[in-house]
Amino acid sequence: MSPSIPFSNSSRILIPGTKMDALAQMHFATIDYVIFALLLASSMGIGLYYALSGGRQRTTQEFLLADRSMSCLPVSLSLIATFQSAVAIVGVPAEIYTHGTQYWFIGCAYILGLFIPAHIFIPVFYKLHLTSAYQYLELRFNKPVRICGTVTFIFQTVIYMAVCVYTPALALNAVTGFDLWGAVLATGLVCTLYTTLGGLKAVIWTDVFQTIVMFAGQLAVIVVGVQQTGGVAEVWRKVSEGNRISGIECSTSLHVSSLNPDPTVEYTFWTLGVGGVFLMLSLYGVNQAQVQRYLSAKTERDAIMSCYMVFPSLQLALALSCVMGLVMFARYCGEDHFHNLGVLSKNEMVLYFVMDMLQGLPGLSGLFISCLFSAALSTISSAFNSLATVTMEDLIKPHCPSMTEARATLLSKGLACSYGLLCLAMAYLTHLMSDSVLQTAFKIFGMVGGPLLGVFSLGLFFPWANSTGALVGLGSGLAMAFWVGIGSIVTSTSGGLAAVSQFNCTAVQLSGNITTAMGTALISTAMPTVTHSRPMGLQRFYSLSFMWYSALNSFTVVITGLVVSFLTGPMKAEEVTPGTLYPLLGNMLFFVPDKLKQKLCCVTPLGHGPTIQECPPAQHERNGQAIYTEEGLLEEERQSFLLTSHTPVVEHETAL
Ligand SMILES: O=C(O)CCCC[C@@H]1SC[C@@H]2NC(=O)N[C@@H]21
Numbered sequence: 001m002s003p004s005i006p007f008s009n010s011s012r013i014l015i016p017g018t019k020m021d022a023l024a025q026m027h028f029a030t031i032d033y034v035i036f037a038l039l040l041a042s043s044m045g046i047g048l049y050y051a052l053s054g055g056r057q058r059t060t061q062e063f064l065l066a067d068r069s070m071s072c073l074p075v076s077l078s079l080i081a082t083f084q085s086a087v088a089i090v091g092v093p094a095e096i097y098t099h100g101t102q103y104w105f106i107g108c109a110y111i112l113g114l115f116i117p118a119h120i121f122i123p124v125f126y127k128l129h130l131t132s133a134y135q136y137l138e139l140r141f142n143k144p145v146r147i148c149g150t151v152t153f154i155f156q157t158v159i160y161m162a163v164c165v166y167t168p169a170l171a172l173n174a175v176t177g178f179d180l181w182g183a184v185l186a187t188g189l190v191c192t193l194y195t196t197l198g199g200l201k202a203v204i205w206t207d208v209f210q211t212i213v214m215f216a217g218q219l220a221v222i223v224v225g226v227q228q229t230g231g232v233a234e235v236w237r238k239v240s241e242g243n244r245i246s247g248i249e250c251s252t253s254l255h256v257s258s259l260n261p262d263p264t265v266e267y268t269f270w271t272l273g274v275g276g277v278f279l280m281l282s283l284y285g286v287n288q289a290q291v292q293r294y295l296s297a298k299t300e301r302d303a304i305m306s307c308y309m310v311f312p313s314l315q316l317a318l319a320l321s322c323v324m325g326l327v328m329f330a331r332y333c334g335e336d337h338f339h340n341l342g343v344l345s346k347n348e349m350v351l352y353f354v355m356d357m358l359q360g361l362p363g364l365s366g367l368f369i370s371c372l373f374s375a376a377l378s379t380i381s382s383a384f385n386s387l388a389t390v391t392m393e394d395l396i397k398p399h400c401p402s403m404t405e406a407r408a409t410l411l412s413k414g415l416a417c418s419y420g421l422l423c424l425a426m427a428y429l430t431h432l433m434s435d436s437v438l439q440t441a442f443k444i445f446g447m448v449g450g451p452l453l454g455v456f457s458l459g460l461f462f463p464w465a466n467s468t469g470a471l472v473g474l475g476s477g478l479a480m481a482f483w484v485g486i487g488s489i490v491t492s493t494s495g496g497l498a499a500v501s502q503f504n505c506t507a508v509q510l511s512g513n514i515t516t517a518m519g520t521a522l523i524s525t526a527m528p529t530v531t532h533s534r535p536m537g538l539q540r541f542y543s544l545s546f547m548w549y550s551a552l553n554s555f556t557v558v559i560t561g562l563v564v565s566f567l568t569g570p571m572k573a574e575e576v577t578p579g580t581l582y583p584l585l586g587n588m589l590f591f592v593p594d595k596l597k598q599k600l601c602c603v604t605p606l607g608h609g610p611t612i613q614e615c616p617p618a619q620h621e622r623n624g625q626a627i628y629t630e631e632g633l634l635e636e637e638r639q640s641f642l643l644t645s646h647t648p649v650v651e652h653e654t655a656l
């Protein structure tokens with residue numbers, strides 16, 4: 001079997017006269033550039049529209065929270081767009097191509113991954129009338145916990161943003177010679193502009209537009225791909241023969257059974273269906289970008305509905321990416337279309353497939369490129385806006401309470417702009433990354449999003465947790481995350497590029513050196529099949545699937561946080577700010593009579609600021625108890641409660 005010729009992202013090794021070489025010479029038709037330019041122009045147009053209409057972005061309420069006036073449909077599409085970036089568009093089909101449809105099991109995680117945010121996180125955050133999710137941490141614990149949460153979020157988002165900017169540009173450059181830094185600059189500048197000009201309203205409405213372009217682009221590729229591969233039946237025959245359809249039990253040479261309980265196997269029903277729930281909670285439950293969208297809804301009901309409406313759209317997005325991977329497999333296997341392609345990194349394979357298929361159809365290539373950049377733009381714009389929000393709300397406003405609204409808004413715009421430029425700089429660094437971008441994104445979410453999920457869960461579900469416990473817990477969660485994350489990179493046990501041979505199209509173990517026309521190229525070996533020599537001890541810990549990082553790190557925070565809280569004097573229920581607890585035990589023991597429940601101290605006695613679920617929204621009592629209206633905790637009641645309970649007062653952008 002003649003070995004295939006690898007080419008890496010930076011130095012492409014093309015064999016003259018081969019398919020790849022021909023493709024790299026292929027340029028876009030004018031219509032393709034026009035469609036791509038239209039995408040950028042319409043995004044800019046939406047940004048300008050919201051800069052010049054409504055309140056003209058003159059207050060932070062409007063710039064950061066869209067005046068809390070959004071309805072559930074745009075919020076829901078914006079929620080999808082925020083965490084459906086080019087990483088998913090490029091990474092998921094490559095995943096399906098090399099491993100089969102295991103990854104599709106992540107769809108099972110969407111059920112609890114959206115139900116819990118809709119019934120636990122949103123009601124608490126919405127009633128507290130927050131602007132930044134990290135205000136919750138100060139209300140529940142203290143200012144240092146809030147600052148640590150904010151800084152952790154900023155760190156996570158800046159890195160994730162860089163991956164999202166670089167992915168489409170890198171893939172495009174590798175396959176079509178499209179100018180890499182031209183694409184990064186175009187994306188980054190357009191995005192920075194419309195986010196800085198139009199605020200959250202512009203970000204949400206461009207997300208709506210870009211989500212539609214995203215779905216259209218993927219659908220077009222699937223339709224053309226199926227048609228060019230000989231129809232649905234033909235595609236199905238090829239993918240079944242190539243055993244890319246992973247059922248529950250099948251275990252082949254290509255992949256292990258989906259029910260394999262081994263936590264070191266990257267994708268199984270357990271790592272995706274269960275580990276994926278924690279990943280979803282860290283994104284759709286406590287991530288500022290999503291929480292800000294819930295808070296921008298005009299009523300709590302709209303916020304909850306928007307979360308529910310994410311479910312079908314997310315399943316559609318997942319299905320489109322997975323089907324695209326299957327069509328890609330059917331297109332290239334058995335028909336030896338793949339000869340001379342060489343070993344593509346996972347990040348470039350999809351672009352090669354799309355450009356190869358669409359090259360005869362001008363306009364569709366432009367549509368797919370627009371789909372790719374829509375995915376990137378909608379994620380990056382959400383990141384800029386949420387970074388500006390938390391920096392303003394958590395790091396600046398508390399130190400300049402007398403800042404005027406105009407200055408605060410101007411500063412927020414300046415922050416959005418500077419985060420945009422920072423992200424371009426960061427994008428340059430990400431070209432060093434070797435993993436598949438999908439794995440990189442999951443590792444970022446697991447290593448940083450997991451501990452944040454842990455500290456919020458510690459606050460919401462455990463009344464005894466105190467600030468020291470929260471701080472030490474967050475620190476231990478991050479330490480655990482970096483220990484296992486760095487360990488896995490150093491021992492390079494988990495993940496890694498899958499080498500795809502061009503003959504029998506099954507991902508195989510390729511290793512050793514080969515000599516190409518330009519010297520010796522080392523083929524990166526490959527896919528993490530079931531390792532026969534099972535790693536032991538620390539090696540086994542480092543080879544934990546990154547899909548478990550969110551669960552591992554959030555549990556580390558909760559357990560450490562509780563131990564430290566009990567050691568340093570647990571909080572009493574009456575000391576906790578009303579509205580910051582979710583009576584998890586109380587609601588799970590719904591069948592236990594109230595008297596007994598209060599003895600179990602799993603719900604705070606009504607005498608001390610009822611927790612969120614016991615208090616009907618319209619209750620109005622002024623006997624010093626917290627008072628809830630439709631909007632949530634009344635400002636003066638909350639301030640007076642905080643003052644009497646010696647909890648620092650949380651700045652609030654406007655009195656209710
Ligand atoms: O697409 C990205 O930018 C990151 C990879 C996907 C992130 C998670 S996975 C579960 C959920 N489904 C999505 O489409 N995005 C999020």
Ligand code: NA
Binds near residue numbers: 082084085375376
């Ligand atoms: Na996106």
